[in-house]
Ligand code: 13P
């Protein structure tokens with residue numbers, strides 16, 4: 001049996017789990033939510049665990065803790081439900097019994113839970129600075145500007161269906177809902193794009209170019225019918241696309257990416273195959289096209305977890321996704337060799353911002369009847385964002 005600890009390419013602390021240090025000792029704390037009460041900054045791991053447990057017990061059924069697969073070990077241990085972003089959204093939509101949904105994930109996930117949950121439920125994100133750099137690449141004014149340029153090019157937008165990846169602000173989900181569009185996640189992008197192409201000649205897809213391109217490829221859409229809209233260009237540049245490129249596009253992709261997944265490369269896939277006979281490569285669809293096309297399997301975080309769990313004993317699996325999930329899968333599948341494709345990969349820095357000190361803080365406040373760090377989507381966005389999310393949930 002080989003374990004992660006004995007694989008030569010695994011070297012950094014995150015490969016074998018990250019120790020809980022007090023918030024005050026976290027090097028990157030300056031970029032996190034800073035207004036946490038002083039008393040939580042110096043608490044160490046064991047004390048934090050104890051305090052979260054006590055608050056959890058005091059809250060009982062009144063709270064449910066949801067944990068995305070990329071959450072660190074010292075957080076995921078408290079999750080009543082773990083999942084990918086689709087599963088957690090569906091859970092929030094169908095479990096009105098808890099008054100509070102404590103979402104251990106990132107901001108767009110908490111927003112989706114707020115949109116989908118019942119009016120009496122309140123969603124709390126332990127650290128409000130836990131965002132998503134990919135979601136931030138699609139700012140609402142930029143998307144609206146691009147939409148107007150597309151309208152000018154095509155003489156209207158009747159034939160264009162806007163599709164937003166779950167990893168986007170609620171304002172963009174609302175934008176899609178209002179214009180006959182829809183949301184997708186990494187677990188249903190193929191079904192969603194097929195739905196959209198039944199209703200329009202073209203899709204405007206944001207923010208992840210890689211998920212869009214990989215899905216289009218899997219659907220058999222030729223590369224020349226997929227174009228890339230460069231949102232960094234000055235307005236009026238039509239995303240850097242010519243009339244011809246726009247007119248032959250069935251899918252117009254926003255030039256966004258995930259900095260964690262964009263690190264995975266074809267060289268890493270080839271190295272894994274050269275070094276481990278019979279290795280199976282499984283990756284997330286946010287990886288570049290050449291990585292996905294050379295992998296054995298591709299899917300959401302829940303799919304990846306299932307793929308590893310269902311592999312036979314003795315299997316060797318190289319995984320292209322965030323390191324907290326890879327390390328957990330390695331630990332939970334000791335009869336298999338599970339390692340990360342990238343030898344120096346770091347955790348998703350925003351997921352990592354959900355430190356146990358924040359969880360202890362928000363849970364203790366809830367136990368005292370006070371809600372801090374509530375994520376509340378403005379009512380004017382909720383209605384159409386719900387339409388776009390429900391269209392996706394109905395397709396599943
Ligand atoms: P999943 O929907 O596959 O959980 O992915 C979310 C995410 O942010 C991947 O980077």
Ligand code: SF4
Pocket residue numbers: 106131132133134135167258259260261286322348349350351
């Ligand atoms: Fe966003 Fe990438 Fe982190 Fe997922 S892994 S939450 S896409 S930055």
